[in-house]
Amino acid sequence: MTEAAISIRNITKRYAPTGKQDEGKLALDDVSFDVPLGGIFGLLGPNGAGKSTLINIMAGLVGKTSGSMSIWGFDIDRDRRNAKASIGIVPQEIVFDPFFTPAEVLDNTAGFYGVPKSERRTDELLAAVHLSDKADAYARSLSGGMKRRLLVAKAMVHSPPILVLDEPTAGVDVDLRRQLWELVVDLNKRGVTVVLTTHYLEEAEELCDRIAIINHGKLIADKTTRELVAMGREKVVVLTLDRDIDVAPAHEAFSKSEITGDRSVAITYDMDRMNAGDVLTLLNSQGYSIVDVTTREADLEDVFVQLTSDRAS
Numbered sequence: 001m002t003e004a005a006i007s008i009r010n011i012t013k014r015y016a017p018t019g020k021q022d023e024g025k026l027a028l029d030d031v032s033f034d035v036p037l038g039g040i041f042g043l044l045g046p047n048g049a050g051k052s053t054l055i056n057i058m059a060g061l062v063g064k065t066s067g068s069m070s071i072w073g074f075d076i077d078r079d080r081r082n083a084k085a086s087i088g089i090v091p092q093e094i095v096f097d098p099f100f101t102p103a104e105v106l107d108n109t110a111g112f113y114g115v116p117k118s119e120r121r122t123d124e125l126l127a128a129v130h131l132s133d134k135a136d137a138y139a140r141s142l143s144g145g146m147k148r149r150l151l152v153a154k155a156m157v158h159s160p161p162i163l164v165l166d167e168p169t170a171g172v173d174v175d176l177r178r179q180l181w182e183l184v185v186d187l188n189k190r191g192v193t194v195v196l197t198t199h200y201l202e203e204a205e206e207l208c209d210r211i212a213i214i215n216h217g218k219l220i221a222d223k224t225t226r227e228l229v230a231m232g233r234e235k236v237v238v239l240t241l242d243r244d245i246d247v248a249p250a251h252e253a254f255s256k257s258e259i260t261g262d263r264s265v266a267i268t269y270d271m272d273r274m275n276a277g278d279v280l281t282l283l284n285s286q287g288y289s290i291v292d293v294t295t296r297e298a299d300l301e302d303v304f305v306q307l308t309s310d311r312a313s
């Protein structure tokens with residue numbers, strides 16, 4: 001048994017033009033982390049951070065420039081076959097022949113992976129993704145959400161212990177996102193280690209037990225979701241005042257101050273430098289009386305902005 005589901009060591013990827021190894025885009029810069037067994041792991045980062053590059057290296061679609069990676073204990077260079085057999089990847093884009101039915105899509109993919117006919121799980125997989133009644137419909141007649149679910153089933157035909165989803169919910173409406181995540185949680189409960197990238201931070205916070213953040217090709221955080229959220233140094237206080245306010249109050253410990261209504265302001269402040277009482281005192285000293293106060297803890301989105309913004313140290 002392997003210790004980590006995926007182990008990534010000093011991975012660097014430069015998209016270099018042929019014969020010019022030192023030029024071109026450095027998409028990953030010395031990235032190392034482990035995806036632990038059995039959890040739901042979030043890989044986050046702004047657009048262009050390098051997430052898809054890392055997933056494509058796992059999938060064997062992109063070659064790394066240096067470093068090493070093992071999947072389920074199998075080195076991707078020395079044991080590519082077993083590494084590949086240990087992972088199922090749900091790509092960002094929907095890719096299958098529209099003239100095949102879902103049952104055929106799964107059967108053909110299983111054939112591609114060399115799964116013997118007697119061991120194919122087409123019916124079981126279609127049931128798992130709630131597509132049994134569409135088994136014999138043309139893939140082109142499926143809704144966007146159904147196609148996404150079929151992609152998840154397709155990634156699971158060879159029963160890999162690891163499932164990787166590259167932004168599966170981009171452009172998918174709220175209900176379908178929920179359905180897809182329920183499916184992912186269900187697979188995870190059955191023992192599948194899940195890695196996902198998403199732009200919806202609240203979903204990452206809800207679903208993932210551990211999160212790595214990549215920014216400009218560098219790993220900038222690799223922590224449990226709880227630890228990451230606790231890193232939020234900022235707090236937001238929303239104040240309702242006794243009269244209209246024209247100019248948002250300013251202070252050097254405020255990272256953001258905005259008028260949210262005729263008589264209300266939302267102030268984001270650094271918890272290390274002041275507390276909510278100090279904010280109220282400051283507003284009082286400027287002649288305002290406070291009618292109502294609410295505060296909000298930093299969430300993953302706040303932490304993400306802090307870590308990936310250029311002002312982050």
Ligand SMILES: Nc1ncnc2c1ncn2[C@@H]1O[C@H](COP(=O)(O)OP(=O)(O)OP(=O)(O)O)[C@@H](O)[C@H]1O
Binds near residue numbers: 054
């Ligand atoms: N085939 C390629 N040739 C040259 N540069 C590339 C290639 N693929 C990606 N890049 C560059 O590498 C960097 C990382 O891209 P990547 O697609 O891995 O980012 P990402 O984090 O997945 O972004 P997104 O969230 O937008 O999908 C980007 O600057 C991108 O332009």
